[in-house]
Amino acid sequence: MNRALDIAADVRAQRRPAIDVINESLAAISRADAAINAFHHVFHDEALAQARRIDERIAGGIDPGPLAGVPFAAKSLFDVAGRATIAGSRARLDTPIATRDAEAIARLKQAGAVLVGTTHMDELACGATGENPFFGNVRNPRANERMTGGSSGGSAAAVAAGCVPLSLGSDTNGSIRAPAALCGVWGVKPTFGRLSRCGVLSYADSLDCIGGFARNVDDLAALYAALDGSATDERREIPRVAVLGGYFRTYASRDAWDEVIESASLFGPHEIIDMPEDEMQRARGAATIISNVEVAAAHGKLLDAPDENVSPRLRTRLIAGALSPAPWHAHALRYQQRFRARMSRLFDRFDLLLAPCTPFAAPRFTDATVAVGDHALEPAKHLGMLTQPVSFAGLPVIVAPVLHEGAMPLGVQIIGASFDEAACFAAARRIERGFSHFSVTASGS
Numbered sequence: 001m002n003r004a005l006d007i008a009a010d011v012r013a014q015r016r017p018a019i020d021v022i023n024e025s026l027a028a029i030s031r032a033d034a035a036i037n038a039f040h041h042v043f044h045d046e047a048l049a050q051a052r053r054i055d056e057r058i059a060g061g062i063d064p065g066p067l068a069g070v071p072f073a074a075k076s077l078f079d080v081a082g083r084a085t086i087a088g089s090r091a092r093l094d095t096p097i098a099t100r101d102a103e104a105i106a107r108l109k110q111a112g113a114v115l116v117g118t119t120h121m122d123e124l125a126c127g128a129t130g131e132n133p134f135f136g137n138v139r140n141p142r143a144n145e146r147m148t149g150g151s152s153g154g155s156a157a158a159v160a161a162g163c164v165p166l167s168l169g170s171d172t173n174g175s176i177r178a179p180a181a182l183c184g185v186w187g188v189k190p191t192f193g194r195l196s197r198c199g200v201l202s203y204a205d206s207l208d209c210i211g212g213f214a215r216n217v218d219d220l221a222a223l224y225a226a227l228d229g230s231a232t233d234e235r236r237e238i239p240r241v242a243v244l245g246g247y248f249r250t251y252a253s254r255d256a257w258d259e260v261i262e263s264a265s266l267f268g269p270h271e272i273i274d275m276p277e278d279e280m281q282r283a284r285g286a287a288t289i290i291s292n293v294e295v296a297a298a299h300g301k302l303l304d305a306p307d308e309n310v311s312p313r314l315r316t317r318l319i320a321g322a323l324s325p326a327p328w329h330a331h332a333l334r335y336q337q338r339f340r341a342r343m344s345r346l347f348d349r350f351d352l353l354l355a356p357c358t359p360f361a362a363p364r365f366t367d368a369t370v371a372v373g374d375h376a377l378e379p380a381k382h383l384g385m386l387t388q389p390v391s392f393a394g395l396p397v398i399v400a401p402v403l404h405e406g407a408m409p410l411g412v413q414i415i416g417a418s419f420d421e422a423a424c425f426a427a428a429r430r431i432e433r434g435f436s437h438f439s440v441t442a443s444g445s
Helices: 004-012 018-036 044-059 103-110 153-160 177-183 217-228 254-265 277-304 312-323 326-348 388-392 421-434
Strands: 039-042 071-075 114-119 143-147 166-171 186-189 209-214 241-246 270-275 352-356 370-372 375-377 397-402 410-415
Touching: 004 018, 004 044, 004 217, 018 039, 018 044, 018 071, 018 114, 039 153, 044 114, 071 103, 071 153, 103 114, 103 166, 103 217, 114 153, 153 166, 153 177, 153 209, 166 217, 177 186, 177 397, 177 410, 186 217, 186 421, 209 217, 217 421, 241 254, 254 352, 254 410, 270 277, 277 312, 277 326, 277 388, 326 388, 352 421, 397 421, 410 421
Parallel strands: 071 114, 071 166, 241 270, 241 352
Antiparallel strands: 039 114, 166 209, 186 209, 186 397, 352 410, 370 375, 397 410
């Protein structure tokens, strides 16, 4: 599958019909998905019908939009008109069908992109590994015995496998960023509240964001621009860069840390900020309380569902949230405001922050723990430990994938000040140009 912007240029110039592009994407899904289990539904007929309409519009002299004919996928918690929003939950198989597309899907369609399917995810987005007891595990296209990360693992895998050039995901505590790093694709999690979540099933309303994946920065910027309605091509210098150390160094493998330092070197002299472990762990604890309480508020009725429809992991989380005293949630939200203010003050001194994305590369499904320094870290509990404090602060992040031949991918978090996604994109372009090992070659291309 070619670059999204190249596809759109060819379709708009009538060098290539949109119908051919979509047929190619559907064929790529058919070839790849038995191995990776990325897709929940494939919309064969609907996608081809939309492609035909795009070709007809172009033939009639009507511009169908900047993403004309570009196939995309969406995590299965985004509403799709005429379909039930399953969100990785067997308990939702009988839920009423959606009457309209989620706002994000509608915006991409308005830009000319074609929805080809919805992707697998952790149950109700409550997970960090891409494992699902009801619909199977999403497997990493770069090594099928390894995890994609979650909960947007299917969307990341679909891009990494070359099935689609763009996909949508959601991120509460790291659910876009961890899969982007582990699958080796670019990912964007905007500032909390920046993009509309209308038509997206809630996990934790105080933390949820939507965003997406691509194989290069230009395509990621085009995806974001279609969702946000604003340009991302602000070309500016990023003179003041800091690396988040302390906690972020302690819980990162040597390789993950070295990639961050190498990335920072592209911006000249930089400072390493010692982020105290007690403060970061407190942020993680508060984020966990908020997540548990709010997922229980949104989906607590599932506690009455039969055991065969709700996994023990989700049931435990729902019970924990339902039994949490109300003052805990209120206190966690107050602490979140103080933590956001503390993190925001870093941007009085710096334009950009860099940090490792995950403590380690993609674990095998059989790995009970992964060693990082003196720590034995469980994937399900620790894949998001470097992303969670950043999203707790509500900051925008782009993940730069690090790809070395013979090694599984890692990722670097490019963190901007609130509502300064433009700085993240400017830095991402610098990093993409600066190192060949930040260039993504999809397995299906």
